[in-house]
Amino acid sequence: MDRRTRARVGTAAAGAVLALAALQGSGAGAQTVADASSSPSSSVTVCHGTRPEGSLPDLGFPDDTPLQRTLNHVDKIAHGRYAEKFTSMAVDEEGSSADIYRIPSASFDAAVCGTAEKGVTVRLHDTDINEADITALADRISEDMSRWDGTFQLREVGQDGRGHVLVGVDDPETAEPILRKAFGERNAKYIRVEYAPQAELL
Structure with a gap:
């Protein structure tokens, strides 16, 4: 998977490309940005980052970017306080954007959108399972x-x-x-x- 279509899921979800896939070398569960964008959704909320670039802690990587810093903090939010709402996330690094799937939650959306640095676009899609x-x-x-x-x-x-x-x-x-x-x-x-x-x- 290239940098443009890198999929991100949490620790638990990463384990869900299960034993059969491991035994057979399968790519089951891999998600591309094209897959994410074409998924039907009853509602999509789009927000554009407003936090000043560089205001989030640097991750210590040579190619650290606003998107990477934003996603690091979204991971913490999604697998911490809002674990019961979060489903998954797909990332478009070239487009500096992320598609996040979650059980609708105004407070989760506000927390995610408030985390995003300038230049980052976040699309929040409705699901009904975490x-x-x-x-x-x-x-x-x-x-x-x-x-x-x-x-x-x-x-x-x-x-x-x-x-x-x-x-x-x-x-x-x-x-x-x-x-x-x-x-x-x-x-x-x-x-x-x-x-x-x-x-x-x-």
């Missing part, structure tokens, strides 16, 4: 990868970065209704089933 809950659902789906043998092959499990668990299988038409029934109506809307090719060992 990072911890989407990670827990991904964990449940991937717990027993051989459970579905004989009906379909479960090949990838990860997060799409917008409040869904992305499940890669060999036969989506067969797998989707089975998975939705297995994990219940409440969780069904958070499960996206797509075709994934069989990984090959190099």
Whole structure:
């Protein structure tokens, strides 16, 4: 992934590109800025940084930028006081912008927008599930990868970065209704089933 389409998620979300992806060398759960921008959302709030450039603490990296400093502080906000609201974040370094997915919260939005330095654009998208809950659902789906043998092959499990668990299988038409029934109506809307090719060992 190049600098323009770097995806950022918290520690818990990073762990949600789960064991299957690790074993098969999959890219499940990777998110690009194009993915983020095309995601349907009932509401998007856009804010432009007003904090003077350089007013946030320097991270100590040679290429430290207003965007990097802003994201460092957003990470702290998202995984601290507002952990119950935060879902995920995708970053466009060339465009000096970030797409943040969260359960709507005026105070969270104000905290994030108040953190952004000049030159940084933040887009806040509505979701209805937080990072911890989407990670827990991904964990449940991937717990027993051989459970579905004989009906379909479960090949990838990860997060799409917008409040869904992305499940890669060999036969989506067969797998989707089975998975939705297995994990219940409440969780069904958070499960996206797509075709994934069989990984090959190099």
